[in-house]
Amino acid sequence: MSKRQVVLIEGDGIGPEISAAVRDIVDAAEAPIEWVAADAGLGAIERTGHGCPQETIERIKAVGVALKGPTTTPVGGGHKSVNVTIRKALELFANVRPSRTLPGVKAPIAGVDLIIVRENIEDTYGGIEHMQSNDVAQCLRLITRPGSKRIARYAFEMAAAQQRKKVTCVHKANIMKITDGLFMEMFYEVAKEYPQIEASDIIVDNCCMQLVSKPGQFDVMVLPNLFGDIVSDLCAGLVGGLGVAPGGNIGDGRAVFEAVHGSAPDIAGKNMANPTAMLLSTIAMLRHMGFLAHADMIERAVIATLESGKRTRDLGGELGTREFAEAVCRQISQATAITGYTVAASAGSFTRAADAVTSVPAGRALKGFDFFVEHTGIPAMPAKVGPFDLKMVSNRGSKVFPGPTPDIVLVDVHRVRYEAAGQVSDGDVMAAVAELDKSFKWMHIEKLQDFCGKAGYSLAQGQ
Numbered sequence: 275m276s277k278r279q280v281v282l283i284e285g286d287g288i289g290p291e292i293s294a295a296v297r298d299i300v301d302a303a304e305a306p307i308e309w310v311a312a313d314a315g316l317g318a319i320e321r322t323g324h325g326c327p328q329e330t331i332e333r334i335k336a337v338g339v340a341l342k343g344p345t346t347t348p349v350g351g352g353h354k355s356v357n358v359t360i361r362k363a364l365e366l367f368a369n370v371r372p373s374r375t376l377p378g379v380k381a382p383i384a385g386v387d388l389i390i391v392r393e394n395i396e397d398t399y400g401g402i403e404h405m406q407s408n409d410v411a412q413c414l415r416l417i418t419r420p421g422s423k424r425i426a427r428y429a430f431e432m433a434a435a436q437q438r439k440k441v442t443c444v445h446k447a448n449i450m451k452i453t454d455g456l457f458m459e460m461f462y463e464v465a466k467e468y469p470q471i472e473a474s475d476i477i478v479d480n481c482c483m484q485l486v487s488k489p490g491q492f493d494v495m496v497l498p499n500l501f502g503d504i505v506s507d508l509c510a511g512l513v514g515g516l517g518v519a520p521g522g523n524i525g526d527g528r529a530v531f532e533a534v535h536g537s538a539p540d541i542a543g544k545n546m547a548n549p550t551a552m553l554l555s556t557i558a559m560l561r562h563m564g565f566l567a568h569a570d571m572i573e574r575a576v577i578a579t580l581e582s583g584k585r586t587r588d589l590g591g592e593l594g595t596r597e598f599a600e601a602v603c604r605q606i607s608q609a610t611a612i613t614g615y616t617v618a619a620s621a622g623s624f625t626r627a628a629d630a631v632t633s634v635p636a637g638r639a640l641k642g643f644d645f646f647v648e649h650t651g652i653p654a655m656p657a658k659v660g661p662f663d664l665k666m667v668s669n670r671g672s673k674v675f676p677g678p679t680p681d682i683v684l685v686d687v688h689r690v691r692y693e694a695a696g697q698v699s700d701g702d703v704m705a706a707v708a709e710l711d712k713s714f715k716w717m718h719i720e721k722l723q724d725f726c727g728k729a730g731y732s733l734a735q736g737q
């Protein structure tokens with residue numbers, strides 16, 4: 275079998291130790307991998323001045339697959355997260371995190387076997403944040419039609435390829451009716467093309483409660499970025515913690531596999547780190563590359579090792595990183611039978627049907643605008659400006675005008691809604707804003723538009 279290249283970023287902290295363990299195990303299984311070293315993390319900063327040098331990005335682009343060890347991100351300053359840099363530079367839009375109860379690993383609940391598919395680019399992770407006033411900070415949460423469709427498509431394709439039976443969309447569309455409403459709409463639109471797979475949805479808070487009480491009801495789950503981040507860590511906890519939580523970041527023709535955990539500086543260099551999470555990520559990588567037999571062989575060996583009670587310290591065992599890796603290598607050569615565990619369905623990689631990246635709405639109608647005003651106390655806004663009528667003023671989403679005014683704490687930014695009786699133009703909005711600008715300090719405006727007859731804006735609470 276001819277060898278395929280994989281970029282290996284060892285990372286820092288425990289990264290080099292667990293990477294060495296993984297390499298030994300991949301060699302023991304004779305998987306046809308040629309490692310191509312690349313730099314990222316603290317070492318890269320010292321050597322090149324960049325946490326993630328452009329050369330590393332180019333190498334991953336050229337090779338197509340990478341295995342990444344953890345990299346330290348300084349808090350409150352220093353270099354940008356290497357993970358975020360790689361994810362964005364390579365448009366790795368899907369973060370796939372399987373959670374499965376492993377034999378021999380103490381966990382709070384049994385019978386977990388699910389895969390989280392987290393949207394990896396959008397949501398609140400765009401870093402679009404502003405102080406609107408001294409009292410009010412804003413973070414823009416962007417959910418897009420093509421982004422939502424793409425992640426839903428990926429979840430269903432993956433479910434089909436791995437013979438999974440159900441995909442659940444996790445959301446908060448009862449509150450975020452427009453953003454998560456769009457995410458869910460795209461989910462059900464894509465679901466129609468996969469009639470053999472059950473499609474369901476659940477509100478994220480209920481989902482968390484159900485996960486810790488009846489996890490068996492979940493199979494593949496697809497979530498927007500922030501919920502996916504949080505819920506996947508919850509799922510990691512359900513199966514024994516960070517030491518056994520693998521992950522993969524997938525894009526079109528590119529994939530970077532890595533454990534969920536970080537660089538664990540507290541145990542770095544002490545031969546104490548558990549390499550299992552990076553190893554499980556490597557198994558997913560081998561399946562992604564089509565090396566199914568090697569993936570199965572390594573997975574069986576890891577399970578047999580854990581079943582036999584050989585564990586690292588984080589899992590209550592006594593083995594060091596190296597000793598655990600040696601035990602797995604021995605199991606590979608002995609091919610010990612495992613009980614009570616079936617290796618994952620060997621699906622290999624799969625191709626994704628391309629979706630249109632943008633859509634042009636047949637009808638778009640401008641109705642008015644929301645005007646965000648900085649003002650202490652409720653601002654006295656004109657009842658009419660140009661063709662627009664004052665409809666309401668809200669503070670943190672609660673309607674404060676027209677009355678009755680709720681008994682709430684007011685902050686110094688108000689949303690003022692002006693709507694026209696008929697359709698208006700951008701020029702009408704500009705003229706109205708110019709008029710209001712004479713008397714009010716404002717932060718920004720948002721146009722109120724209908725798309726194909728459907729309101730593209732939310733009502734204030736109490737409206």
Ligand code: NAI
Pocket residue numbers: 288343344345346347348357516517532533534535536537538539540541546547548549551588
């Ligand atoms: P962490 O995951 O590094 O460590 C949390 C706790 O889990 C520590 O007590 C650690 O010893 C333990 N732990 C983690 N992985 C382990 C393993 N394989 N075996 C045994 N014990 C393990 O999280 P923390 O401390 O919040 O972050 C440390 C650094 O890692 C930070 O700079 C953070 O930004 C970075 N980080 C990097 C990630 C990546 O490169 N993918 C992901 C998460 C954090």
